[in-house]
Amino acid sequence: MAFKIIVCAKQVPDTNEIKINPETGTLIRDGVPSILNNDDANALEEALRIKDKYDDVKVTVVSMGPPQATDMLFECVAMGADDAILISDRAVGGSDTWATSNAVVAGIQKYVKDYGDYDLIFAGRQAIDGDTAQVGPQIAEKLDIPQVTYVQEFEMDDARKNITVKRKMEDGYELIKIQTPCMLTAIKELNEPRYMNMKGIFAENKDIKVWNADDINVDRTLVGLKASPTNVFRSFTPKPKGKGITVKGDSNKELATNLLIGLKGKHII
């Protein structure tokens, strides 16, 4: 029986490339590339390493987002995933983490109905656009499976039942034993994600399904903007701090001296 892994992934704007329009104070999103979220690439990589090790592993990437997120799923398949599913519907748009996890869980339940039980779910710890780190644990909660977040090292026995992971803490790590099925959220330290391979890029029949709200048979009162318990009250940009003093000096020594005089004069040091 095949060992089935689900990888939860999100297409995100590359937040390093976002700039603010200084006049309007709004985000400039034009020309900002959309990418596979960093931590999710680590999640996928770890699943693919299991697939490299055994012959009977199936890796399915599950995502939620607008139709163009299929671009990111093509990339995942080109890296080596067997197939991918995009949950995409206006009805799920504007979901907060609670509502998103409801939609993804409905998608996973359809997956189970169509293909049978999964053995393992990987997700990235957090997405760089929201940085919440909530959707992974909330999916696990609703599927009623245990979780380990911040996974930096992964090992599984050949029976593929017992998993040992290192969970990164602020000041070290915890060594944790957990059994399948479970949810593990990946961080950068876990691995180095592979590139897409030529065979994957040029494969003719990439298996990417798009499921709408009817397909996943989700209760509409549990998804979307209106169902979300949290809503945006206001959004804004931080006030730019007033420009300070440019320290003057003809030599490096003079620059250093003038800085120290300034800091001392203001009783900062």
Next chain:
Amino acid sequence: MSEKFADYKNIWVYAEQRNGKLMNVALELIGEACRLAGEIGEDAKVCTLLVGDNIDDLAQECFDYGSSKVFMIQDPLLKRYTTDGYTKVVVDAINEYKPSIVLFGATHIGRDLAPRVAARLDTGLTADCTHLNISVKHYIEYAEENTTLNTATLDANDPDKGLKMTRPAFGGNLMATIVCKNTRPQMSTVRPGVMQKREKVEGAKGELINVDYKLSADDIHIEILDVVKSAKELVSLTDAEIICSGGRGLGDAAGFDLIKKFADKVGGVVGSSRGAVDAGWIDQSHQVGQTGTTVKPKIYFACGISGAIQHLAGMQTSDIIVGINRDPDAPIFEVADYGIVGDLYKVLPEIIASWDDAEALFDAATK
């Protein structure tokens, strides 16, 4: 709306402890909860939820820092944090006592526990908040001082007493204030190092309540085999009064030797930008920024850091920012109180050499 939530009162702080020691963020949150209780202006009480084993003495510490009630759950099964065990008892306590607000520290544990608790309670959770308000009047004051928000659409007399949770989004490019109107409790994780602890009042009085909970070994599906503390020195960026950070402008990993020398001289802690971490020059535990640690030291030295928004999001509330960069157009100079356009490899050694003479230099300059 208020009718519906009439049962939900009080502000709770989940006071995270590890090995029987309270995390600093727990005390910061108690301080913030006291401030928020003041904004409500009714008799909302600041309460602390303590979960662990053999942690009796922590209750007094919570009282000393401003908590008026402590809800206590102790069990040998809760000696170490597990998602399963802690989620179960925290949910039991919230269901029993119905707090209006529950605050968690946004630590590796808080960010594991809070989403699971919120999902089980089917309520909202806002991650990594850096500012909280309750009254619209106080929110307007905050917004006018710190943000570009047009407050004309807000009414200072608005009776709305919902929690307004402000957090950075899009890598710190944007701030969003989130509300949780239709479910209770209102939950948020709050970044460590952002909120203010209160002055300790030794022997402060408070009420201790032991919470009824149900927990058995079968509820816990993981096993912690070992807890390993990192051998490398612990970087406490959040507690540091002076931070000396290096970025890509250092050029290589060896550049951090100079930053370390500088930090040692000024009594500071070494920080870094994401660029320097991604380049592999320094460990991620030193990273300041939206995806690293949020800091607000008395002085922040940004050396060879261009000032990407993701970095600024984590340090721009520092009291004083000193930027040293070769590029006069680097964005760091937009937020720096003192900017030095120059080669950090030449300027820093001069600052190090003259640091101890600052007073004499000042006296000489002002004579």
